[in-house]
Amino acid sequence: MSATVLLYDERETTLPGVEASGDALWLSASELEQATGWKLQSEGLCRGDACVGVDPAWRDGEDRIDVTAFARHMDQPITRDDNIWAFGESVSARHDALFSLEAPDFTLPDIDGVMHSLSDYRGKKVFLHSWGSY
Amino acid sequence: MVAVAFDTAGKAAVEAKIRAADIAERPVVLARLMGWSEDLWARQAPPTYPCLIDQGHEVAERYGMRNVPQAVWIDEHGRLVRPVESAGTYDMVPHMDRETFEVPEEAAAHGLEVRNAYIDALRDWVRHGADSRYVLPADEIRQRMSGPRPDDVLAANHVRLGRYLYTQGELARAKQHFNEAVRLCPASWNYRRQSMMLDADRVGELNGGEDFFAAFDANRQYPYYPEADLGLAEA
Numbered sequence: 001m002s003a004t005v006l007l008y009d010e011r012e013t014t015l016p017g018v019e020a021s022g023d024a025l026w027l028s029a030s031e032l033e034q035a036t037g038w039k040l041q042s043e044g045l046c047r048g049d050a051c052v053g054v055d056p057a058w059r060d061g062e063d064r065i066d067v068t069a070f071a072r073h074m075d076q077p078i079t080r081d082d083n084i085w086a087f088g089e090s091v092s093a094r095h096d097a098l099f100s101l102e103a104p105d106f107t108l109p110d111i112d113g114v115m116h117s118l119s120d121y122r123g124k125k126v127f128l129h130s131w132g133s134y
Numbered sequence: 135m136v137a138v139a140f141d142t143a144g145k146a147a148v149e150a151k152i153r154a155a156d157i158a159e160r161p162v163v164l165a166r167l168m169g170w171s172e173d174l175w176a177r178q179a180p181p182t183y184p185c186l187i188d189q190g191h192e193v194a195e196r197y198g199m200r201n202v203p204q205a206v207w208i209d210e211h212g213r214l215v216r217p218v219e220s221a222g223t224y225d226m227v228p229h230m231d232r233e234t235f236e237v238p239e240e241a242a243a244h245g246l247e248v249r250n251a252y253i254d255a256l257r258d259w260v261r262h263g264a265d266s267r268y269v270l271p272a273d274e275i276r277q278r279m280s281g282p283r284p285d286d287v288l289a290a291n292h293v294r295l296g297r298y299l300y301t302q303g304e305l306a307r308a309k310q311h312f313n314e315a316v317r318l319c320p321a322s323w324n325y326r327r328q329s330m331m332l333d334a335d336r337v338g339e340l341n342g343g344e345d346f347f348a349a350f351d352a353n354r355q356y357p358y359y360p361e362a363d364l365g366l367a368e369a
Contacts, residue, residue: 079291095281104196108186
């Protein structure tokens with residue numbers, strides 16, 4: 001059975017039975033929510049406090065939504081390798097997040113696989129230091 | 135203190151650095167390059183702070199970190215008080231003997247000065263908080279930052295794909311995406327250095343090979359370790 005892998009923000013979702021149709025990637029509302037966190041509601045596609053009106057051109061006769069059309073509307077970068085698709089954050093979203101001077105949150109594992117979020121340390125000064133083995 | 139390793143190979147790449155089997159085996163030249171005093175070197179202690187592993191270079195993307203080590207200072211309210219900067223390093227590579235990795239006395243001394251000045255600034259902030267002279271005004275922080283370009287977010291997307299493919303054992307395809315990330319974002323030494331160290335026999339190693347120095351020489355227009363500007367903040 002064919003499957004598509006969607007890498008959306010930090011999510012990694014395998015969608016069995018989903019295949020690209022040219023440059024379009026049609027997902028049901030539940031697949032879209034699972035893969036991206038965007039939920040189809042009466043106001044449109046909503047995530048957190050944000051809602052985006054759905055362009056009829058993004059929908060097909062089977063009530064599916066073309067996630068690539070939605071991502072292009074949101075100015076997101078889209079990159080594909082065969083059946084693996086990556087959707088990143090837009091330039092403006094990244095810029096606004098950084099220039100707000102609110103330290104962008106993240107969640108990563110330590111060497112034992114225990115997850116840590118930057119927000120776990122709110123209330124303390126944090127010296128956030130990067131390194132690499134290379 | 136929170137450390138984040140931008141290492142696509144994950145635990146396999148960083149384990150020997152965080153839980154070294156035998157710290158005494160580390161070459162003395164490394165201690166000199168890092169500016170560790172005899173006292174500091176003698177401690178040989180493993181880190182007691184969280185050491186996180188960022189296989190997809192996500193934190194690098196979110197904060198605009200171009201090389202390691204770079205750091206940001208974040209206050210108790212989750213706000214940046216200094217932008218991304220070289221964390222107590224300066225560019226010693228041009229002064230380095232490429233066989234022995236030794237640097238002349240003058241370069242080593244300057245490295246130690248840069249390191250100590252940065253650590254002193256950090257200690258000042260820890261002690262004085264918002265009143266520290268090293269806490270920068272918001273406008274100054276923004277002026278020192280640069281936002282992402284379209285090619286930067288596209289490069290990060292290729293790293294996203296490259297990381298996934300690497301974890302699936304698709305090394306050749308992973309390398310293609312890392313190389314594309316380097317092409318799109320040539321200012322990122324993280325992407326460039328990572329792209330050279332994905333093969334199994336190089337994972338976890340410090341790259342002192344010909345490929346590193348060739349890449350360094352070919353990309354001098356992209357700053358490697360620009361020294362942090364620790365000039366006093368405006369009153």
